[in-house]
Amino acid sequence: MKRFSMSRYLSIVRKEIIQIKRDRPSLGIALMMPLLLMLLFGYAVNTDVNHIRTAVWDQSKSAASRELVDNFVNTQYFDVAAYTESYAEIERLIDDGTVDAAIVIPPDYARKRDNNEPVSVQMLINGSDPNIARTASANAQLIVQNKAIALQERRMQKEGMGKLEQPIQLQARVLFNPNMESIVFNIPGLIGLIMQNVTMILTAFSLVREKERGTMEQLIVTPIRPFELMLGKITPYVFIGLLSFTIVLVLGIYWFGVPLKGSFPLLMTLSLLFLITTLSLGIFLSTVAKTQLQAMQMAFALILPSVLLSGFMFPRDTMPTVIQWLGGLVPLTYFLEILRGIFLKGVGLDSLWRDTLGMAAFFVLILTIAILRFRKKIE
Amino acid sequence: MEYAIHCENLTKRFGDRIAVNSLSISIRKGSIYGFLGPNGSGKSTTIRMLCGLLVPTSGKGTVLGYDVMTQSEEIKQRIGYMSQKFSLYEDLTVEENLDFYAGIYGIDGERRKQRKKELIAMAGLTGREKQLAGSLSGGWKQRLALSCALLHQPELLILDEPTAGVDPVSRRIFWNVIRDLARQGITVLVTTHYMDEAQTCDWIGFIFFGNLLAQGTPAELIARLQVDNLEDVFVTLVQREEERQAAARNRRTEERA
Ligand SMILES: Nc1ncnc2c1ncn2[C@@H]1O[C@H](COP(=O)(O)OP(=O)(O)OP(=O)(O)O)[C@@H](O)[C@H]1O
Ligand SMILES: [Mg+2]
Numbered sequence: 026m027k028r029f030s031m032s033r034y035l036s037i038v039r040k041e042i043i044q045i046k047r048d049r050p051s052l053g054i055a056l057m058m059p060l061l062l063m064l065l066f067g068y069a070v071n072t073d074v075n076h077i078r079t080a081v082w083d084q085s086k087s088a089a090s091r092e093l094v095d096n097f098v099n100t101q102y103f104d105v106a107a108y109t110e111s112y113a114e115i116e117r118l119i120d121d122g123t124v125d126a127a128i129v130i131p132p133d134y135a136r137k138r139d140n141n142e143p144v145s146v147q148m149l150i151n152g153s154d155p156n157i158a159r160t161a162s163a164n165a166q167l168i169v170q171n172k173a174i175a176l177q178e179r180r181m182q183k184e185g186m187g188k189l190e191q192p193i194q195l196q197a198r199v200l201f202n203p204n205m206e207s208i209v210f211n212i213p214g215l216i217g218l219i220m221q222n223v224t225m226i227l228t229a230f231s232l233v234r235e236k237e238r239g240t241m242e243q244l245i246v247t248p249i250r251p252f253e254l255m256l257g258k259i260t261p262y263v264f265i266g267l268l269s270f271t272i273v274l275v276l277g278i279y280w281f282g283v284p285l286k287g288s289f290p291l292l293m294t295l296s297l298l299f300l301i302t303t304l305s306l307g308i309f310l311s312t313v314a315k316t317q318l319q320a321m322q323m324a325f326a327l328i329l330p331s332v333l334l335s336g337f338m339f340p341r342d343t344m345p346t347v348i349q350w351l352g353g354l355v356p357l358t359y360f361l362e363i364l365r366g367i368f369l370k371g372v373g374l375d376s377l378w379r380d381t382l383g384m385a386a387f388f389v390l391i392l393t394i395a396i397l398r399f400r401k402k403i404e
Numbered sequence: 405m406e407y408a409i410h411c412e413n414l415t416k417r418f419g420d421r422i423a424v425n426s427l428s429i430s431i432r433k434g435s436i437y438g439f440l441g442p443n444g445s446g447k448s449t450t451i452r453m454l455c456g457l458l459v460p461t462s463g464k465g466t467v468l469g470y471d472v473m474t475q476s477e478e479i480k481q482r483i484g485y486m487s488q489k490f491s492l493y494e495d496l497t498v499e500e501n502l503d504f505y506a507g508i509y510g511i512d513g514e515r516r517k518q519r520k521k522e523l524i525a526m527a528g529l530t531g532r533e534k535q536l537a538g539s540l541s542g543g544w545k546q547r548l549a550l551s552c553a554l555l556h557q558p559e560l561l562i563l564d565e566p567t568a569g570v571d572p573v574s575r576r577i578f579w580n581v582i583r584d585l586a587r588q589g590i591t592v593l594v595t596t597h598y599m600d601e602a603q604t605c606d607w608i609g610f611i612f613f614g615n616l617l618a619q620g621t622p623a624e625l626i627a628r629l630q631v632d633n634l635e636d637v638f639v640t641l642v643q644r645e646e647e648r649q650a651a652a653r654n655r656r657t658e659e660r661a
Binding site for chain 2: 030032035036039040044047048099108228238239240241242243244245246247248249401402403
């Protein structure tokens with residue numbers, strides 16, 4: 026009697042599959058939702074700033090001034106969106122949002138430059154988005170500085186003094202994500218966040234629906250055991266979760282162009298563990314929620330701590346210890362390390378075993394709590 | 405052991421409302437016990453405690469010799485239960501529902517085929533095997549629910565208003581099945597608001613506001629209250645109890661004054 030019954034477990038699995046097949050809209054949502062969320066957030070969380078729309082007031086109108094504008098455009102950080110003839114016009118363009126920056130080249134630019142006289146180029150920046158403003162000013166700074174050095178070099182060569190030697194140079198090499206594109210860093214995290222919350226809802230709904238429809242009452246007067254019921258509920262959704270995961274994975278790699286550095290089989294294996302974990306978390310939610318609406322609200326309530334604590338948004342290393350522990354209560358925390366590790370660093374299980382163990386422990390714990398909490402009673 | 409159900413002072417409170425008050429009943433094996441009472445009197449609550457769906461607040465009881473407090477899993481294997489509200493899967497067909505519960509009770513192979521055939525024939529569901537349960541009309545739904553409750557050949561059948569909203573033909577089929585089962589030695593506990601159904605029970609318990617007011621055979625009750633039929637028994641008992649409670653209330657207000 027206390028033994029696990031294959032017959033009862035398989036009956037639940039079969040019944041779930043029939044119900045999923047008959048409920049096409051829900052199945053569609055389960056598969057399409059991650060795709061849509063991924064497209065939506067994939068662009069929304071792109072924090073890289075480039076192609077800043079820029080107005081140019083070229084009062085010099087010389088080959089030299091055009092060369093300078095080209096230097097700006099060539100970096101990809103600036104796009105010339107308008108040519109203007111006055112400060113008033115620039116102000117209007119910034120006010121109505123047509124441009125976020127403006128370059129003002131003085132009338133005597135070419136003359137002074139050729140005569141080795143100091144000359145300044147002005148940049149006006151819309152400071153309302155600090156991120157754009159910082160990028161614009163830092164890059165303009167660099168562009169002009171490089172230009173100055175190049176001019177200096179050319180002059181020294183002309184005077185026969187050889188190459189200009191800079192006494193100190195910083196050579197920074199960024200590993201793993203050489204172009205420091207935020208999208209490369211964000212997409213793996215986004216895959217984890219979306220999959221966590223979508224799969225969680227699947228099992229939570231499936232159990233709560235039985236409570237709402239009253240079918241639970243008939244089910245719990247049978248000899249079914251909580252473990253058989255829960256395992257039977259999770260099983261079919263593992264396959265749906267895997268399918269859904271594959272879709273967002275393909276989207277991340279081929280649409281957003283995030284390269285997968287590490288092993289694909291390892292990624293799929295650990296993702297399977299993650300899916301089982303979040304599906305169990307959904308089962309746990311269903312032991313708390315009484316209606317599908319409540320289950321939905323709980324799943325939503327979990328999004329914020331997932332975003333804040335898991336390392337999705339802010340690095341966990343700099344968080345206070347207590348907050349780091351709290352992060353351990355979110356399965357995404359472990360999976361993020363795994364996803365980013367495999368995606369960006371291409372590392373293997375030898376560097377990820379701690380997170381894998383952490384996630385496995387979380388899975389066992391949450392399923393145990395769910396089984397212990399599940400009562401074959403009606404409230 | 406001669407009783408299928410035996411309970412003493414079974415009580416259930418929801419917050420400070422007493423749904424079932426110190427109920428003591430004994431149901432002989434192989435008999436049909438009719439459980440009567442107005443809406444909200446505590447019939448379903450009692451039944452749910454006996455099935456192990458609700459934990460009694462106090463009191464004790466045994467079902468088929470197993471303790472309702474500690475052995476509800478043993479009880480669940482041996483009883484068939486039909487809840488007041490239809491609680492099979494509406495998005496599964498008749499046959500899929502039967503298959504599901506057969507699997508849950510560990511019935512498979514030849515035996516499953518055999519049981520399904522018998523029960524579909526018994527319930528008159530032949531030809532509707534592929535129909536979604538949700539699209540069945542009231543009477544058919546109840547017949548399917550009965551079939552599912554009987555799959556594992558339970559020793560005790562507990563039916564909560566199985567014939568509410570069911571047409572006379574389905575009702576007759578239902579009661580023919582119930583009497584057949586009783587003849588085979590299966591005990592049946594059934595609640596109903598139909599007095600013609602109650603009339604054919606071996607034993608009747610009458611519950612009101614959670615209190616068991618009277619029990620006995622239909623003939624005994626009619627004789628004891630000196631009325632013509634069971635309907636009068638029902639009305640008389642309710643009126644007496646309401647008068648008694650009103651008197652008790654008056655006494656209390658007088659005492660306070
Ligand atoms: N889960 C619950 N929580 C709170 N009160 C409840 C609960 N279940 C039942 N009750 C209350 O207990 C009382 C008895 O209800 P019960 O369903 O047992 O009556 P019943 O005799 O089956 O009535 P009916 O003939 O309408 O089916 C009612 O007053 C009901 O409101
Ligand atoms: Mg009832």
